[in-house]
Amino acid sequence: MNDVRFSVDLIADVVQMWSQPFMVTAFRAGTIVAVLSALTGWLVVLRRQTFVAHTLSAVGFPGAAGATLLGVGALTGYFAFCLAAAAVIALLGGRGVGRHGHESALVGTIQGFLLACGFVFVALYRGFLNGTNALLFGSFLGITGGQVTVLAVLAVPVLALLAVAGRPLLFASTDPETARAAGVPVRALDLGFLLVLGATVAAVASITGALLVFALLVLPAATAQRITARPARGLALSVLFGLVAVWSALTATYYSPYPLGFWLTSIAFADFVAAAGIRAGLDRRHRRGRPVRTFPRDGLPGSERIAQ
Numbered sequence: 001m002n003d004v005r006f007s008v009d010l011i012a013d014v015v016q017m018w019s020q021p022f023m024v025t026a027f028r029a030g031t032i033v034a035v036l037s038a039l040t041g042w043l044v045v046l047r048r049q050t051f052v053a054h055t056l057s058a059v060g061f062p063g064a065a066g067a068t069l070l071g072v073g074a075l076t077g078y079f080a081f082c083l084a085a086a087a088v089i090a091l092l093g094g095r096g097v098g099r100h101g102h103e104s105a106l107v108g109t110i111q112g113f114l115l116a117c118g119f120v121f122v123a124l125y126r127g128f129l130n131g132t133n134a135l136l137f138g139s140f141l142g143i144t145g146g147q148v149t150v151l152a153v154l155a156v157p158v159l160a161l162l163a164v165a166g167r168p169l170l171f172a173s174t175d176p177e178t179a180r181a182a183g184v185p186v187r188a189l190d191l192g193f194l195l196v197l198g199a200t201v202a203a204v205a206s207i208t209g210a211l212l213v214f215a216l217l218v219l220p221a222a223t224a225q226r227i228t229a230r231p232a233r234g235l236a237l238s239v240l241f242g243l244v245a246v247w248s249a250l251t252a253t254y255y256s257p258y259p260l261g262f263w264l265t266s267i268a269f270a271d272f273v274a275a276a277g278i279r280a281g282l283d284r285r286h287r288r289g290r291p292v293r294t295f296p297r298d299g300l301p302g303s304e305r306i307a308q
Helices: 010-018 021-046 050-070 074-092 100-124 129-137 145-164 166-174 176-181 186-208 212-227 231-254 260-287
Strands: 292-294 305-307
Touching: 010 021, 021 050, 021 145, 021 166, 021 186, 021 212, 021 231, 050 074, 050 100, 050 186, 050 212, 074 100, 074 186, 145 166, 145 186, 166 176, 166 186, 176 186, 186 212, 212 231, 212 260, 231 260
Parallel strands: none
Antiparallel strands: 292 305
16 A cells, blocks of 8 residues: 555554455454464474475465366365365375374475476466466455455364364374374374365465465464463464464555565564564573573473473
8 A cells, every 4th residue: 555654643544544444354354364374373383294284375376276277266276275185195194103204205296296287277377477476475455255254154164173173183293102092093183184274274375375374374373382382372372473463464564565475474473583582581591590481392282390
């Protein structure tokens, strides 16, 4: 919004921004996207599956491009490719001991092949350049009320599944071998979570584009886990950081000539750097033998302890 600038009356500025219907719609969509991405992303970071999340977000591009080429909605392509890729990774990759290298190779292979397919679809659909930018970077400021409704409808079952399977999924994510010995269906939970992740990526990418969804999945969650390893607090902080990043980025985009992607990733990264600085300060106090409330550094849930 090159012709809009902040004034000395910040309240009037906010009122003026909220008087624009497209900004109200963008904030509604952004809120849903932030919450959905933050909750799913916290588990992604905990399970050390950020490469999988990156691949699924990249897979959304050829999915939407292929759907457009066939004359169906881009959302259909997002879901078809993201869910199919998630199922393949879960069934052939696994998270067992000693299989991380195999999974990474599989994920990288899937990502490279499908990205190549995406550019083929773009080449076959002549005059697709502008659409490509929208698929990659989204269009928060051009969202319709119908898209917000669809996004909300898609978010409800995803959040419901996370709530129902939360405890066993957390157990299987932190200690899969013990969970398996205790009778927890680890393999089924791995498959279920990756399908939920695929659905989340597809739903969010339909608004943010295929690239920004990865930043929303990883940065708020990683920032929260630098501060606390407790699941409840970590999930709450992940949502908070996601909302702050999205709301701040939308506001900055409205009042500046710079794109949403720049503000969103910059703000989310700044939060992470600040959290890392706090973490480093606490670690220095710990090494000096001062009492400090701290948490395990490995990102796994654990009890608070007082470092002596």
